Amino acid sequence: MPTPFGQVNVQDVLDIVLVGFLVYQGYLLVAGTRAVNVVRGILVFAGVWVAAQLLGLTTLSYLLGRAGTVGIFALLVLFQPELRAALERVGRPRGRDISASGAALQDLARAMERLAERKTGALIAIERRTPLGEYAETGVNLDAVVSVPFLEALFARNAPLHDGGVILQGSRVIAAGCLFPLQAADGTYRRYGTRHRAAIGLSELTDAVVLVVSEERGSMRIALGGQLGPDLNGTELREQLRTLVYDHPFSSQMPARDGTERSPRRTETPVDLGSKSHEERL
Numbered sequence: 001m002p003t004p005f006g007q008v009n010v011q012d013v014l015d016i017v018l019v020g021f022l023v024y025q026g027y028l029l030v031a032g033t034r035a036v037n038v039v040r041g042i043l044v045f046a047g048v049w050v051a052a053q054l055l056g057l058t059t060l061s062y063l064l065g066r067a068g069t070v071g072i073f074a075l076l077v078l079f080q081p082e083l084r085a086a087l088e089r090v091g092r093p094r095g096r097d098i099s100a101s102g103a104a105l106q107d108l109a110r111a112m113e114r115l116a117e118r119k120t121g122a123l124i125a126i127e128r129r130t131p132l133g134e135y136a137e138t139g140v141n142l143d144a145v146v147s148v149p150f151l152e153a154l155f156a157r158n159a160p161l162h163d164g165g166v167i168l169q170g171s172r173v174i175a176a177g178c179l180f181p182l183q184a185a186d187g188t189y190r191r192y193g194t195r196h197r198a199a200i201g202l203s204e205l206t207d208a209v210v211l212v213v214s215e216e217r218g219s220m221r222i223a224l225g226g227q228l229g230p231d232l233n234g235t236e237l238r239e240q241l242r243t244l245v246y247d248h249p250f251s252s253q254m255p256a257r258d259g260t261e262r263s264p265r266r267t268e269t270p271v272d273l274g275s276k277s278h279e280e281r282l
């Protein structure tokens with residue numbers, strides 16, 4: 001077919017569609033992880049480099065070109081965990097179910113309430129797009145259906161696996177006693193203990209929804225996208241779980257009162273909750 005760019009044939013169209021698809025898949029792989037900011041940085045860097053070349057700024061484009069080569073190796077080292085997770089996701093068997101059933105979410109919320117009532121500390125990460133395999137490996141592998149008694153038993157004070165975090169995949173508990181990455185104790189979250197900082201840390205590096213029950217206060221909170229949400233009551237917890245795990249499994253933002261998503265903000269301003277629009281789903 002003749003166009004202003006010359007002849008365009010079926011291969012050209014297929015080529016463009018495939019490149020578009022790969023770029024989109026690449027975006028999905030990094031979305032919700034800290035790598036997304038790095039990708040933005042790389043795009044700015046590449047933009048300046050192209051501009052320097054077009055404007056004939058020889059020294060600047062030479063320096064940026066050299067820095068880019070070194071930078072690629074630095075990125076491979078720095079983002080080794082993310083690259084591993086991305087490749088794991090590409091190679092993951094298609095049929096795997098990461099969506100939690102309404103019953104599992106209901107049990108999870110009830111278990112959280114019971115743990116909070118008894119002031120039993122708990123840390124639970126729900127896997128979404130980013131595989132949590134590397135964190136599961138730091139604990140004990142399990143394969144059990146999510147249930148109230150099982151989660152209560154895992155976190156009971158003298159239970160062998162009560163220390164560390166539990167990882168959920170869909171409606172199953174896949175690991176317990178796991179070590180999550182700690183958020184640096186600076187700025188906003190300085191005053192929090194390690195359980196809460198482990199929740200924030202994991203949510204910063206992955207798109208997991210991380211639930212925390214405080215042993216000290218008996219409160220329930222959710223960490224998502226590197227932010228710690230406010231104390232939640234049972235209804236609010238169910239609403240958040242429903243929105244984040246059931247309705248919008250890829251969202252990286254805390255839901256707002258009307259069920260829409262907030263723009264990401266690194267604060268711990270309480271998130272308004274209370275939408276009942278999906279109540280019947282659980």
Ligand SMILES: Nc1ncnc2c1ncn2[C@@H]1O[C@H](COP(=O)(O)OP(=O)(O)OP(=O)(O)O)[C@@H](O)[C@H]1O
Nearest residue numbers: 121163164165179180193194195196198214215216
């Ligand atoms: N990196 C980590 N990964 C997973 N779990 C962790 C990690 N660090 C600490 N924990 C869990 O947190 C517990 C210690 O919680 P700590 O009292 O320091 O935190 P906190 O945020 O003040 O929580 P709480 O309000 O429940 O006291 C440990 O016993 C362990 O179970």
